[in-house]
Structures are given as C-alpha cells and as structure tokens.
Amino acid sequence: MGKKKQPVNQFAIDFRLQNRTLLHLGQITAQRQGEELFQALLNEEWLLEPAGEVADVSSGQDIIRQLGRRLSYPETVKVAQLHRLETEFVGFSALYQDKGWVFINARADEHERYYYTSLLVASLGLYMAYPKVDVLYQRAEKLIFDALLPENEVQSFFHRGITKISPSLAMDIADFFRVPFFVVLKRALTLEVISDEQYRNFMTVKPERPVKARPLFVSKSGHIEGDFDDEQWIGGGF
Secondary structure, three states, X not given: OOOOOOOOOEOOOOOOOXXXXXXXXXXXXXXXXXXHHHHHHHOOOOOOOOOOOOEEEEEOHHHHHHHOOOEXXXXXXXXXXXXXXXXXXXXXXXEEOOEXXXXXXXXXXXXXXXXXXXXXXXXXXXXOOOOOHHHHHHHHHHHHHHHHOOHHHHHOOOOOOOOOOOHHHHHHHHHHHOOOHHHHHHHHHHOOOOOHHHHHHHOOOOOOOOOOOOOOEEOOOOOEEOOOOHHHHOOOOO
16 A cells, blocks of 8 residues: 655654644633633543534645645644634644644634634644744744735735725725734734834724615605615705
8 A cells, every 4th residue: 555645735743642732822711711621622521523513623724725834734634613612712723632623713703713723723733843832823923924914915905104994994904814804904014014003093993894775765655765874865955
C-alpha cells in the first residue's frame, strides 16, 4: 500500500498528540468556560462524534486551503460549532484523540464565526513553532490578516482624510471581508492606513444593514401608503 498523500498546506506529524488545549479566545470567563468544556469532554461527559445536538462537526480543510501556508497541522483538523452555550464563550483550539480541533460558539455572528474559526485553525498549524500562548495568538492573527485582509484591499476602503463611516458602509466592509468590522479596523490601523484617532472614532460605529421599505400601494381612499416616517416626507406635499 502506498504512502497516504498529505493534504495541501500540511506537513505530516507522525507522533501521537497529547490531549490539551492550545489557544483560548475571549475574556477570562470565556476562557475558563472553554477549559471546563474540554475537561468535560476528556471525562466523557459529552461526545463530539458522531455529531448531534451538542455540536455540528465539519472539516477544517477548506480554511487550511484559504490560509495558503504550508504549516505543521495535525493530519486531521475538524471544526465543532457548539450549541447551547453562553454568548460570552468565543472558542478555542485543542488537540484531542490525535486530531486538531477548533471549538466555536454556534450562536455567534457569521462573520465572527468565520474569523475566529480561521484564527484557531491557524493556531493548529503554528503551535509547534510558537508554544507561548501570547506569541501564538500574535502569529496566528498576522497570518489571518495577510490571508483574509490583503493590504491593497484594506487600503481601498480607507484613507487618512475619512472622518465618518456610516453603519451601512461598515456592514458593507464587514461583508466584503467576511470578518467583523472591528477586525478590519485593527488591520487598517496596523497597516497605518488610518490614524489612532480614526480607529477610536470608527470603533464606535455599529454596522447595520439598511432596512428595506415596504412596497408602496394606493389605498381605496387614493392615498399612497407604505413604510415611511414623517421625516421622509418633508417637502413631499402630501
């Protein structure tokens, strides 16, 4: 039998992996909850496979390909979106049963799930070279910035003369990169595309999608009706 072909962007790891967590995200409470979840998993208080009510499990290969770096990933990388967790929980990466795992909060916003999943998958490929947690986070974040937020694309949205960003534009920017708006701002600040003052001001913007107005129709009385506020009719003559 021939040697198993190693997936693109992965080096083979031929030794058994010790069960342990690698990188926790979020505040202290979220990190503590993640460690408790993992210990409960080790104690067989809940099961990952087969997937069911506890988590949706998928392969991490698509994200590995998107990151585009040949790193020392475990041979198998999986992502578990965990249900019924507190909203404070963000996620963590771990080694479990000779596989690399990413645990993420299924209740998070789609852009947050994508960004944090990518960040944690990256940590699985970097932890052997960067065993210190703070350095591991920094290197994983840099990899994600380079892969998901290319410098030329970030520069196309910002410049030093911008003083205001609308909630709808902030959402458009987040949608373009598929990551939270605050992550794009951090990348722009790191690249010195925006100033510290711009960063602080733009961080107060809450991305929102424009609410579509209901279609207009003419009532039996002859009046035009629809989903409009009085302010929108200033000068309308009705």
